[in-house]
Amino acid sequence: MSKAIDYSGERSSASLPPGPRGNLILGVMPEFNRDMLGFIERMRGDYGDVVRMRFFYLTVVFLYNPDHIEQVLSTNARNFIKSRSLRTPFFRRLVGNGLLTSEGEEWKRQRRLAQPAFHRQRISAYGDVMVEYAERMMSGWTHGEVRDIHRDMMRLTLEVVVKTLFDADISGDADKVGRVLSRMVKPFASQATLKWILDNRLPTPTHRRFNAAAREIDEIIYRLIAERRSSGSDRGDLLSMLLAAHDEDGSQLTDRQLRDEVMTLFLAGHETTALTLSWAWYLLAQNPEVEKTFHAELDQVLNGRRPTVADMPRLQYTERIAKESMRLYPPAYGLGREAIEDFELGGYCVPARSQVFMFQWATQRDPRYFTEPNRFCPERWTEEFTNSLPKYAYFPFGGGPRACVGNYFALMEVVLLLATIGQRFRFSLVPDHPVKLMPAMSLRPADGIRVKLEAR
Numbered sequence: 288m289s290k291a292i293d294y295s296g297e298r299s300s301a302s303l304p305p306g307p308r309g310n311l312i313l314g315v316m317p318e319f320n321r322d323m324l325g326f327i328e329r330m331r332g333d334y335g336d337v338v339r340m341r342f343f344y345l346t347v348v349f350l351y352n353p354d355h356i357e358q359v360l361s362t363n364a365r366n367f368i369k370s371r372s373l374r375t376p377f378f379r380r381l382v383g384n385g386l387l388t389s390e391g392e393e394w395k396r397q398r399r400l401a402q403p404a405f406h407r408q409r410i411s412a413y414g415d416v417m418v419e420y421a422e423r424m425m426s427g428w429t430h431g432e433v434r435d436i437h438r439d440m441m442r443l444t445l446e447v448v449v450k451t452l453f454d455a456d457i458s459g460d461a462d463k464v465g466r467v468l469s470r471m472v473k474p475f476a477s478q479a480t481l482k483w484i485l486d487n488r489l490p491t492p493t494h495r496r497f498n499a500a501a502r503e504i505d506e507i508i509y510r511l512i513a514e515r516r517s518s519g520s521d522r523g524d525l526l527s528m529l530l531a532a533h534d535e536d537g538s539q540l541t542d543r544q545l546r547d548e549v550m551t552l553f554l555a556g557h558e559t560t561a562l563t564l565s566w567a568w569y570l571l572a573q574n575p576e577v578e579k580t581f582h583a584e585l586d587q588v589l590n591g592r593r594p595t596v597a598d599m600p601r602l603q604y605t606e607r608i609a610k611e612s613m614r615l616y617p618p619a620y621g622l623g624r625e626a627i628e629d630f631e632l633g634g635y636c637v638p639a640r641s642q643v644f645m646f647q648w649a650t651q652r653d654p655r656y657f658t659e660p661n662r663f664c665p666e667r668w669t670e671e672f673t674n675s676l677p678k679y680a681y682f683p684f685g686g687g688p689r690a691c692v693g694n695y696f697a698l699m700e701v702v703l704l705l706a707t708i709g710q711r712f713r714f715s716l717v718p719d720h721p722v723k724l725m726p727a728m729s730l731r732p733a734d735g736i737r738v739k740l741e742a743r
C-alpha cells in the first residue's frame with residue numbers, strides 16, 4: 288500500500304527508509320561517482336527496495352520495486368515533479384522549458400500541442416526516410432572493414448531526426464547542429480552528479496564553451512523557424528506540425544517555445560535511438576543463435592527487398608531483439624523525480640523534497656522478474672510473459688503522464704533500421720577493443736563499439 292500523506296501538520300508515523308551514511312560532507316556522492324551502476328545494484332542488495340541516502344545536502348531515495356515505481360510515475364504522479372538534475376542551469380540552457388522539463392499547466396499544454404505530431408499515422412510516413420538513409424549509409428561500407436558502429440548509428444539517427452524535424456538534409460546547418468550539440472552534451476559525460484547538484488554558474492572555460500555552443504545552435508534553430516514561418520508551407524515534418532498547432536484558445540507556440548521543443552526532440556530523440564541500435568548490434572555479435580533466428584526472419588519476411596512500415600507486424604523477432612536490448616542496456620537507465628509532499632511507500636516515509644530515483648538498469652535485470660536476467664534472450668518476450676510481468680518491471684520509455692512521447696517513433700526506427708542493415712551486413716566485435724559502459728546522460732559505450740563488417 289502506498290499513499291500520499293495527508294500533510295496537515297503531523298509527520299507520518301512511518302519510519303524513514305534504511306540506507307548508507309556515507310561521507311560526513313558529501314554523503315554517498317564519492318562512492319556513487321566512482322562506480323555508478325555497481326553502486327545502484329549494491330544498494331538494493333544491502334538495503335532492499337527503498338533506500339535512503341544523502342548526496343551532499345540532498346536527501347535521495349532509490350526505488351527498485353515495480354509497484355513503488357508505478358506509484359511515483361503513474362498512480363500518484365501528481366505528488367512529483369522532475370528531479371533537480373533537470374533543473375540545473377546547464378540543462379535549462381540546453382533544452383529550456385521544453386516538453387521534457389516543463390511542469391504543471393505549461394507541460395499539459397505543450398504535450399497537447401505536440402502529441403498529434405507523434406500519432407502513429409503521421410510517424411509512419413517517416414519509415415521510408417529511415418530505410419533510405421540507412422541504405423545511403425551502407426553504400427559507403429565495404430566487406431572486411433572495421434568501423435565504430437556506435438558512431439555510425441549516432442550519425443544515422445541524427446540524419447533521421449533532422450530530416451523528420453526540419454525536412455532538411457544533413458548537409459549545411461543540420462550537420463552543424465549535430466556537431467555543436469555533441470559538443471554541448473559533453474560536460475554531462477563526466478562527474479554527472481557534481482554537475483547537477485552544484486548550481487555552478489562560475490565563468491569556467493567549460494561554461495564559456497557550453498554557452499558559446501548554445502548561442503551557435505540557437506542562431507541556427509531560430510533562423511530555421513523564421514524561414515518556415517515566412518514560407519508558411521506545411522512540409523509534413525514535425526516543425527510544420529508544431530508551427531501549425533493551435534491551442535483551444537487559439538494560441539500558438541512562441542519562437543522561444545518552438546526552439547526549446549526542437550532542442551528537446553533533438554536531444555531526446557537521437558542518442559537514445561542510436562544507443563538502442565548500437566547495443567543491439569553488440570548483443571547480436573555475441574549471440575550467434577539469436578543472430579541466426581534474426582537473419583532467418585529477415586530472409587523470410589523480406590526476401591531481399593527493402594522493409595517498409597507495413598512489414599512491421601511480421602518482423603516480430605526483430606522487435607523482440609529491440610525490446611530485449613533495451614532491457615539489458617536501457618538508454619535511459621534511470622529516472623528522477625522530486626517529492627512535493629511526504630509520501631508513504633512500502634511502509635516507509637519518503638520525505639518532501641527527496642530526490643527519488645528509479646533505475647531501469649537495476650529493475651530490468653532483477654531476477655525476481657526475469658529468469659537468467661543477464662542473458663540476452665529475445666525469446667522471453669512472449670505475449671504470456673509480457674502479460675505476467677508487473678507493469679513497471681520493464682519501463683525503458685518511463686510511464687504515466689510523462690512517458691516518452693516518441694516511443695512509437697523510436698521503436699519503428701529501431702526495427703526498420705535493424706532490418707535494413709541486418710539484411711546486408713553482420714558484425715563481429717574487434718577482440719582488442721573492450722566495450723566499457725559509461726552511464727552519462729544516457730547509457731553509452733565509453734569508447735564506441737568497434738566491429739568488423741561482413742557482407743551477408
Ligand code: HEM
Nearest residue numbers: 386387555556559560563619683684685689691692693697
Ligand atoms: C529508444 C529510444 C528512446 C528511449 C529509450 C526514450 C526514453 C524516454 C524516457 C524514459 C522518458 C521519460 C523521462 C521521465 O519520465 O523523466 C522519455 C521522455 C520523452 N521522450 Fe523519449 N525515448 C526515446 C526516444 C524518443 C524519441 C525518438 C523522441 C522524439 C523524437 C523522444 C522524445 C521524448 C520527449 C519529448 C519526452 C518528454 C515527454 C513528456 O515529459 O511529456 N524520445 N523518453
